[in-house]
Amino acid sequence: MNRLLAHSLFTNSKRYPVLLAYTVEQTLLGNASELKERTIGVEAFGREPVYDVNLDPVVRMTAAEVRKRLSQYYVNPEHATELVIELPVGTYVPCFREPAHHLMESAVPIEGAEHAESLREDLLSPVLPADSQGAPPRLTVRHGIWIAAGLIMAAIIGFGVARTRFSGPPTTPGQRTNLERFWEPITATSSRITYCLGVPIDAVDLQTRTIPAIPAGENGSLNVYDVITLARSIAPLVPKNGEFRVLAASDTGFAQLREGPSVMIGAFDNPWTMRITQDLPIGFEFDNHVRKVVDRKSSPKGIWTLQWQVPGKSVARDYAVVARLHDKVTGEPVIILAGILGEGTEAASEVVSNPAYLDAMLQKAPKNWDQLNLEAVIEASVIEGHPGPPTVVAVETW
Known part of the structure; x- marks a missing residue:
């Protein structure tokens, strides 16, 4: 030794x-x-x-x-x-x-x-869970090329998603589906779209929402749930031939977010998500080692935290935020798909890629939702590390 x-x-x-x-x-x-x-x-x-x-x-x-x-x-x-x-x-x-x-x-x-x-x-x-802790599978990639590998996987999956799911039900000429309306700030732009993915959670300071410098030679990692979310969120661009790039949060600067719309994937492993949502009606909070989704606008304030299976070794229920808004800080449209854990993030992506789930979310929103900023809290049961059908538990618009 x-x-x-x-x-x-x-x-x-x-x-x-x-x-x-x-x-x-x-x-x-x-x-x-x-x-x-x-x-x-x-x-x-x-x-x-x-x-x-x-x-x-x-x-x-x-x-x-x-x-x-x-x-x-x-x-x-x-x-x-x-x-x-x-x-x-x-x-x-x-x-x-x-x-x-x-x-x-x-x-x-x-x-x-x-x-x-x-x-x-x-x-x-592959880095697979070594015990029954309900931990998410992760992928590690060497020498800084993990985003490229993830993008290849996402592109392969994304084309299938686009062809089978994003199209939605048939519409009359000139009528747009709710999916098309939801993604329009992204698909209608002529600017390059930035997909910003989370980094390993142990590389993020949750108190300061910053990422310390990662030592040379240390590996990055990509959560499998984030790969699925990336694929589903790229799908709307496939028929539009949209130009996009995929970056880790640690490699994403403010100047890059000012260049055009962005899609934020992940919450506590993505400091940009934390910063953007810190003053919004619905956001994420880290308090006394407990990670929460909080609806600050409701009275009393809505709070959702992870629910665990007895004896508390695996997640039973996760919560996520789906957001579609015009960010005042960057001046650009932003879509956020972020769960407390990876299972929640995947559930959020299913809401914005499946017409039935999106329609269910929008039933809780005003008819002119596409002219407003919108946030929703998503709940999903987790079984053997996989999220079940997503349910909308709260919606805020302004």
Whole structure:
């Protein structure tokens, strides 16, 4: 273990050696059964005992990178005779084995396999939940190209979404569907549209709504729920041949948002969403480690927080905000699709891509809603990490 920790694959990071050393030491001490995500987050990374593993996936993300770096270390012939330490997918308990098995596997060359595997690892590496905490699946991408990979996925999905869902029911000539009216501030523009996606939650200071500088070499990550939301929100542009770009919130500057309309995806992992909604009738608040959707205009003030399944290990219900407004700060149209968690964000995207759900939301709005700023609170039950049909629980217009 010490030899591994001294290698450049681990010395250039603060998190990777911490997780590897902690899991190996605890296993050797006979505490393997205690190696759960929350325990590692508290003991190894200094998180609070009640921290939300769904919103702070530092353990899952770090473990995925450790697995990759262990593979890179042992594939080098210089380490062929060393004892092998592995961190199998689906567990945080490392295992140890003699190198003979490893040599047997690596001695059989498969033409093209090494290049294909290297390319796959460089472009897209899945990080799957390691326990039953109800955590969202995430995708990590190396060297700053995660947005490109996400965009490719979104484009593939987006064309299917556009062709099967956005068209909506037939209309008479000259009559626009509610979906077309909702997306018109985006589709009618001649300016380039900015899609702004959230960043890893542990890279966001929720109190100041800022993103600290990310050290060189650290991976970004893309929530799978955000990919789905991105695809559904790109769909309206497909038949319009609209020009757009996809940026991480950490790479999005105010000047870029001033260039044209924007679509904000994600809430607590997207400081731009937090800033835009901080003075709106409906917005997000972070109070005493509790993340909330708040309707500040209603009396009494409406508050929605995550609902958990007993014994509180997985989300039972999530809440989101769908907003369509003209932002006074940037002077440009903005659409916001943001949940407390990723499941809520996906539910919000379903509202604005499915005619039936959008019509249900607009029944609570004035007839001239398309001339007003509009916000809605969306509720969705969550089953096995997937959002159920969205329900509109509140609408505000001004």
